Amino acid sequence: MSAGILPKDSNFIAAIGGVSSLTDSASSIRAFQYDPTTRGVTVHSVSGLAFGAYDYVSMALSIGDTTETYTFKSGGSGGTTVNTIVVVYTNSTRTVLSTVTKT
DSSP states (O other), X not given: OOTTOOOBOTTSOBOOOOEETTTSOTTSOOSOXXXXXXXXXXXXXXXXXXXXXXXXXXEEEOTTOSEEEEEEEESSTTSEEEEEEEEEESSTTOOSEEEEEEO
């Protein structure tokens, strides 16, 4: 598949592009890999940001604030918090990322 050219479905909408996990090494930089047999997406852990299984995500945000807080839980909205990701921007326009912290 050439860069910028994606196959189209029957409605002429571009399909999501990826590479086969059988032919592309995990060390190469790609959008994502997929398993051609199951057609499932292959997920690689990003060192330092990986965490356990979850089935619920909430986001806390205030207008004009510079912080977004994502809470990941197992067991639904009332379940156990698995991890929290805090994204901080340099100002309220949220155009420049300052830090990302996992707890």
